[in-house]
Amino acid sequence: MVGNKSGDKYGLILEAAVKVFAENGYHNSQVSKIASEAGVADGTIYLYFQNKKDILISLFREKMGNFIEQVKRELEELSDPVAKLKRLIELHFSHLEADKNLATVIQIQLRQSDPEIRSAITGPLKEYFRLMEEILAEGKASGCFYPDIDVRLARSMIFGTLDEVATCWVLSRRDYRLSDQVEEVFRLLVRGLAVNSKLPSG
Amino acid sequence: MVGNKSGDKYGLILEAAVKVFAENGYHNSQVSKIASEAGVADGTIYLYFQNKKDILISLFREKMGNFIEQVKRELEELSDPVAKLKRLIELHFSHLEADKNLATVIQIQLRQSDPEIRSAITGPLKEYFRLMEEILAEGKASGCFYPDIDVRLARSMIFGTLDEVATCWVLSRRDYRLSDQVEEVFRLLVRGLAVNSKLPSG
Amino acid sequence: MVGNKSGDKYGLILEAAVKVFAENGYHNSQVSKIASEAGVADGTIYLYFQNKKDILISLFREKMGNFIEQVKRELEELSDPVAKLKRLIELHFSHLEADKNLATVIQIQLRQSDPEIRSAITGPLKEYFRLMEEILAEGKASGCFYPDIDVRLARSMIFGTLDEVATCWVLSRRDYRLSDQVEEVFRLLVRGLAVNSKLPSG
Amino acid sequence: MVGNKSGDKYGLILEAAVKVFAENGYHNSQVSKIASEAGVADGTIYLYFQNKKDILISLFREKMGNFIEQVKRELEELSDPVAKLKRLIELHFSHLEADKNLATVIQIQLRQSDPEIRSAITGPLKEYFRLMEEILAEGKASGCFYPDIDVRLARSMIFGTLDEVATCWVLSRRDYRLSDQVEEVFRLLVRGLAVNSKLPSG
DNA sequence: TATGAATGAGATTTCATTCAT
DNA sequence: CATGAATGAAATCTCATTCAT
Numbered sequence: 001m002v003g004n005k006s007g008d009k010y011g012l013i014l015e016a017a018v019k020v021f022a023e024n025g026y027h028n029s030q031v032s033k034i035a036s037e038a039g040v041a042d043g044t045i046y047l048y049f050q051n052k053k054d055i056l057i058s059l060f061r062e063k064m065g066n067f068i069e070q071v072k073r074e075l076e077e078l079s080d081p082v083a084k085l086k087r088l089i090e091l092h093f094s095h096l097e098a099d100k101n102l103a104t105v106i107q108i109q110l111r112q113s114d115p116e117i118r119s120a121i122t123g124p125l126k127e128y129f130r131l132m133e134e135i136l137a138e139g140k141a142s143g144c145f146y147p148d149i150d151v152r153l154a155r156s157m158i159f160g161t162l163d164e165v166a167t168c169w170v171l172s173r174r175d176y177r178l179s180d181q182v183e184e185v186f187r188l189l190v191r192g193l194a195v196n197s198k199l200p201s202g
Numbered sequence: 203m204v205g206n207k208s209g210d211k212y213g214l215i216l217e218a219a220v221k222v223f224a225e226n227g228y229h230n231s232q233v234s235k236i237a238s239e240a241g242v243a244d245g246t247i248y249l250y251f252q253n254k255k256d257i258l259i260s261l262f263r264e265k266m267g268n269f270i271e272q273v274k275r276e277l278e279e280l281s282d283p284v285a286k287l288k289r290l291i292e293l294h295f296s297h298l299e300a301d302k303n304l305a306t307v308i309q310i311q312l313r314q315s316d317p318e319i320r321s322a323i324t325g326p327l328k329e330y331f332r333l334m335e336e337i338l339a340e341g342k343a344s345g346c347f348y349p350d351i352d353v354r355l356a357r358s359m360i361f362g363t364l365d366e367v368a369t370c371w372v373l374s375r376r377d378y379r380l381s382d383q384v385e386e387v388f389r390l391l392v393r394g395l396a397v398n399s400k401l402p403s404g
Numbered sequence: 405m406v407g408n409k410s411g412d413k414y415g416l417i418l419e420a421a422v423k424v425f426a427e428n429g430y431h432n433s434q435v436s437k438i439a440s441e442a443g444v445a446d447g448t449i450y451l452y453f454q455n456k457k458d459i460l461i462s463l464f465r466e467k468m469g470n471f472i473e474q475v476k477r478e479l480e481e482l483s484d485p486v487a488k489l490k491r492l493i494e495l496h497f498s499h500l501e502a503d504k505n506l507a508t509v510i511q512i513q514l515r516q517s518d519p520e521i522r523s524a525i526t527g528p529l530k531e532y533f534r535l536m537e538e539i540l541a542e543g544k545a546s547g548c549f550y551p552d553i554d555v556r557l558a559r560s561m562i563f564g565t566l567d568e569v570a571t572c573w574v575l576s577r578r579d580y581r582l583s584d585q586v587e588e589v590f591r592l593l594v595r596g597l598a599v600n601s602k603l604p605s606g
Numbered sequence: 607m608v609g610n611k612s613g614d615k616y617g618l619i620l621e622a623a624v625k626v627f628a629e630n631g632y633h634n635s636q637v638s639k640i641a642s643e644a645g646v647a648d649g650t651i652y653l654y655f656q657n658k659k660d661i662l663i664s665l666f667r668e669k670m671g672n673f674i675e676q677v678k679r680e681l682e683e684l685s686d687p688v689a690k691l692k693r694l695i696e697l698h699f700s701h702l703e704a705d706k707n708l709a710t711v712i713q714i715q716l717r718q719s720d721p722e723i724r725s726a727i728t729g730p731l732k733e734y735f736r737l738m739e740e741i742l743a744e745g746k747a748s749g750c751f752y753p754d755i756d757v758r759l760a761r762s763m764i765f766g767t768l769d770e771v772a773t774c775w776v777l778s779r780r781d782y783r784l785s786d787q788v789e790e791v792f793r794l795l796v797r798g799l800a801v802n803s804k805l806p807s808g
Numbered sequence: 809t810a811t812g813a814a815t816g817a818g819a820t821t822t823c824a825t826t827c828a829t
Numbered sequence: 830c831a832t833g834a835a836t837g838a839a840a841t842c843t844c845a846t847t848c849a850t
Contacts, residue, residue, distance in 0.1 A: 009810090025316060027229050031845060032812095041811040043847075052845065111313030114227060118373070146393070150386050153367065157390050160366025161359040168358055171320075184352050188359050191348070192394030211834090233820065243836045248821065413813090429720060431633050435841065445815045450842065515717030518631060522777075550797070554790050557771065561794050564770025565763040572762055575724070588756050592763050595752070596798030615831090637824060638833095647832040649826075658824065 010048045013038045014062060017055045022101035026056060026109045057120040060110060063102055064124040067095050071131060081139035082194055085158070086186050088132065092162050093178045100174065107167045132158055136193070145193050158189055212250045215240045216264065219257045224303035228258060228311045259322040262312060265304055266326040269297050273333060283341035284396055287360070288388050290337065292381070294364050299380045302372075309365070309372045334360055338395070347395050360391055414452045417442045418466065421459045426505035430460060430513045461524040464514060467506055468528040471499050475535060485543035486598055489562075490590050492539065496566050497582045504574070511571045536562055540597070549597045562593060616654045619644045620668060623661045628707035632662060632715045663726040666716060669708055670730040673701050677737060687745035688800055691764075692792050694738065696785070698768050703784045706776075713773045738764055742799070751799050764795060 016038035020029045031052050035042045049055045071091050078084050096103035110121060132155045139145030165185055169178045218240035222231045233254050237244045251257045273293050280286045298305035312323060334357045341347030367387055371380045420442035424433045435456050439446045453459045475495050482488050500507035514525060536559045543549030569589060573582045622644035626635045637658050641648045655661045677697050684690045702709035716727060738761045745751030771791055775784045 025314065027314075028316070030843090035812095042813095042845090043811055044809085046846070047809070108313065111310065112227070114230075149390065152370075153383060153386050154390060156366040156370055157359070157363040157387075160362035160364070162362070163366065164358040164362025165355065168354075181355065184355050185359075188351065188356060188394050190394075192390050192392075232818090244820090245822075245837060246835055249834070254820070429718070432720070434839085446841090447816060447843075448814055451813070456841070512717065515714065516631065516633075518634070553794065556774075557787065557790050558794060560770040560774055561763070561767040561791075564766035564768070566766070568762040568766025568769065569759065572758075585759060588759050589763075592755065592760060592798050594798075596794050596796075636822090641833095648824090648834095649832055650830085652825070653830065 009038070009040055009044060013040065013045060013048055013055070014059050017059055018063075018099070018101045018105055021056065021059075021109050022104035026112060031055075053114065053116060056105075056109070056112075056117060059105070060121055061124060064106075064121075064128070067091075068124060068127050068131070070095075071128070075131065075135070081135050081142060081144055082190060084135045084138075085190060085193070086182070088135065088158075089162065089186050089189070090179070090182050093166070093182055096166050096169075097178045100170075103166065104170050107163070107170045129155055129159065139193065144195060146195055149193060154193060157192065161185060161189060211240070211242060211246060215242065215247060215250055215257070216261050219261055220301070220303045220307055223258065223261075223311050224306035228314060233257075255316065255318060258307075258312070259319060261307065262323055263326060265308075266323075266330070269293075270326060270329050270333070272297075273330070277333065277337070283337050283344060283346055284392060286337045286340075287392060287395075288384070290334065290360075291364065291388050291391070292384050295368070295380045295384055295387075298368050298371075305368065306372050309369045331357055331361065341395065346397060348397055351395060356395060359394065363387060363391060413442070413444055413448060417444065417449060417452055417459070418463050421463055422503070422505045422509055425460065425463075425513045426508035430516060457518065457520060460509075460514070461521060463509065464525055465528060467510075468525075468532070471495075472528060472531050472535070474499075475532070479535065479539070485539050485546060485548055486594060488539045488542075489594060489597075490586070492536065492562075493566065493590050493593070494583070494586050497570070497586055500570050500573075501582045507570065508574050511567070511574045533559055533563065543597065553597060558597060561596065565589065565593060615644070615646055615650060619646065619651060619654055619661070620665050623665055624669075624705070624707045624711055627662065627665075627715050628710035632718060637661075659720065659722060662711075662715070662718075662723060665711070666727055667730055670712075670727075670734070673697075674730060674733050674737070676701075677734070681737065681741070687741050687748060687750055688796060690741045690744075691796060691799070692788070694741065694764075695768065695792050695795070696788050699772070699784045699788055699791075702772050702775075706780065709772065710776050713769070713776045735761055735765065745799065750801060752801055755799060760799060763798065767791065767795060 013034065017029075017034050020034045020037050023029075024033070031045055032042050034055065035045050038045075045055070049058060071088060074087055074091060075084050078087060096106070110117075112118065133151050136145060136149065136151045136154050136158075140147055140149065140151070162185070165181060166178065169176070169181075215236065219231075219236045222236045222239050226235070233247055234244050236257065237247050240247075247257070251260060273290060276289055276293060277286050280289060298308070312319070314320070335353050338347060338351065338353045338356050338360075342349055342351065342353070364387070367383060368380065371378070371383075417438065421433075421438050424438045424441050427433075428437070435449055436446050438459065439449050442449075449459070453462060475492060478491055478495060479488050482491060500510070514521070516522070537555050540549060540553065540555045540558050540562075544551055544553065544555070566589070569585060570582065573580070573585075619640065623635075623640050626640045626643050629635075630639070637651055638648050640661065641651050644651075651661070655664060677694060680693055680697060681690050684693060702712070716723075718724065739757050742751060742755065742757045742760050746753055746755065746757070768791070771787060772784065775782070775787075
């Protein structure tokens with residue numbers, strides 16, 4: 001159900017698309033290139049996807065959906081907002097690191113202007129944003145985060161920071177591990193948010 | 203008055219391109235659309251630019267170059283790293299706010315994957331990054347910023363935050379003023395960086 | 405029947421190209437004109453040929469290749485250099501006469517300067533030249549041709565003469581038969597070459 | 607009047623055109639390239655020539671016209687058809703050798719298909735052909751050429767041979783002198799034409 | 809379901825020619 | 830006469846999508 005490979009063409013095409021998009025960029029990725037990478041005929045693509053745009057959108061929905069579900073589950077098991085924040089950073093980075101091509105697509109290719117693509121992406125992204133904002137709201141409520149922070153802006157800071165760090169990693173030769181930066185990034189962010197940031201050692 | 207000395211076709215085309223790119227996205231902006239927006243013939247474009255890509259690149263270099271020069275000048279007049287940080291945020295936001303179309307192009311359209319575009323953009327962007335990192339290094343040296351912050355990561359936080367806030371603003375209907383957020387964003391960032399962030403009462 | 409096994413788009417396009425090139429000249433032959441003459445879509449051309457130039461080159465290689473093979477085969481069956489020379493003239497003229505459009509393309513359109521076209525043509529043409537030079541060398545060795553003739557120059561005379569006669573024929577309204585001139589041309593050439601040109605009474 | 611250089615733009619443009627056509631081929635020679643080579647503005651070209659085609663045509667008429675006049679004059683001073691033939695070969699080759707660019711244009715670029723160009727060229731070329739045919743007719747009348755030769759075909763042989771030899775020279779790296787081949791070429795041709803070709807030793 | 813040959817709209821770019829100065 | 834910036838028609842080629850098999 002989750003690991004889609006082997007036999008089901010839908011998954012095959014999606015995997016191929018991740019690779020091709022990552023290597024060439026959305027606009028330089030021909031449908032035929034995806035098809036041949038997936039080992040199917042050009043026409044077959046259209047049995048599973050409405051059009052090229054739909055591949056990118058589905059890809060995002062599928063992958064991002066899974067990711068958000070995971071984050072949700074893991075955060076539910078924690079109560080401390082600060083711990084949640086840290087976990088979120090860990091998951092964000094490890095997720096991207098696990099599939100570098102996917103990371104490239106999400107960090108670079110998805111920044112498309114096409115309104116249809118944007119709005120299709122909005123859904124899962126908003127959900128992710130909501131998770132972040134929940135942490136922030138909890139933190140404010142519990143008193144461990146500054147009471148004066150603007151939740152939306154703080155969320156922008158968190159996401160913007162994670163995103164920029166990830167983008168740098170993708171654009172670099174990726175000769176360092178993204179997950180090695182969790183600690184540092186966490187420290188930077190939590191200081192700006194948590195009242196008493198005697199940082200949890202470790 | 204609007205910025206295009208009439209008769210200066212180069213500028214005219216650049217202004218037109220900003221508008222057309224902002225409204226349609228780079229890949230949906232035909233050269234002929236830019237030409238007619240600029241009030242020139244299609245072929246005239248190619249008297250001033252090598253090709254379509256070159257329009258986008260020139261546009262960025264021109265605008266970003268000016269912006270960075272301005273930032274440099276203004277920061278030189280300040281000595282306090284905290285004050286510099288604040289000024290930088292103000293300039294970043296007011297710059298984007300001054301030309302919403304340009305902001306859209308920079309925040310959305312430019313995030314393409316085309317290697318040629320990316321590398322052309324790299325130069326000015328690195329310069330901007332360097333400015334930020336200088337502030338951070340100064341802050342660490344003078345003791346007003348935490349000594350343990352990683353300059354590169356902190357720069358990612360600053361830029362990522364500004365960038366994300368700006369993107370949200372561009373993607374919203376822009377029914378609020380970006381510059382109204384300077385104060386809040388500054389507070390968020392400085393707390394994560396400055397040791398003694400009894401924030402300058404601003 | 406005419407040479408294009410229907411359904412074979414490659415051949416269809418080539419036949420169409422011969423006609424269109426002959427009627428309009430290479431530079432005045434739009435790809436779309438060839439496509440519509442061939443009864444295929446413009447894009448279809450590019451499934452079979454890399455670009456417009458490639459059509460002309462393929463056309464030449466295909467036709468010239470076949471022709472040379474035929475000449476080779478037929479000459480092998482003769483031993484007398486003088487007889488070989490005559491046969492070559494016959495074949496040269498009848499070949500061109502069999503497809504007047506092709507003749508036009510070869511005599512007129514192909515004499516372009518485009519270096520890519522030139523070098524692509526060189527191969528088969530050199531082969532043809534080699535055949536001629538072989539006849540001349542044999543003739544010298546067997547003593548029936550003058551021992552003092554320069555093989556390369558004599559080949560230029562043979563080819564130049566055939567070529568010029570053919571060009572005149574193409575440029576005339578073609579109201580006479582090229583093959584009717586075999587005898588006369590042969591007589592002119594052989595007298596310049598063969599020692600004892602009591603011409604074979606033909 | 608004849609040597610046009612220095613000051614008169616008409617000649618300047620023509621010289622430039624010879625060079626540019628020779629180096630790039632007619633269809634790859636932009637009018638602007640000719641203009642800049644001639645040191646005049648693009649528009650100036652159109653004060654002296656109707657259009658691009660007219661440059662090529664004028665060039666041919668001018669150069670070819672001069673050449674034919676010269677040949678005429680020189681042949682008039684000779685009476686022996688055989689000597690005339692030899693002189694013609696000498697002039698043909700030395701003329702081409704004197705201006706290699708012009709030679710290239712005449713040998714290669716002029717083989718255009720454009721009917722307008724072709725017919726414009728026809729005039730001077732026919733005149734040249736007529737000269738050759740006159741020699742042949744005289745030779746037949748005086749009995750020194752075979753009585754059975756077809757004047758038109760023999761002319762094709764002469765011109766075709768000279769042309770092909772010249773083309774080979776142009777297409778080679780031109781590391782040998784064309785005029786060194788006069789003797790050999792003459793011998794080849796005269797044997798095919800003259801009854802008693804105990805070749806004039808020299 | 810799966811194929812992949814064929815389609816054809818559409819985009820970029822070139823360049824001969826014009827014309828206001 | 831001379832200029833050269835501007836024009837805009839026209840041509841090549843790409844590629845997402847279809848559909849007969």
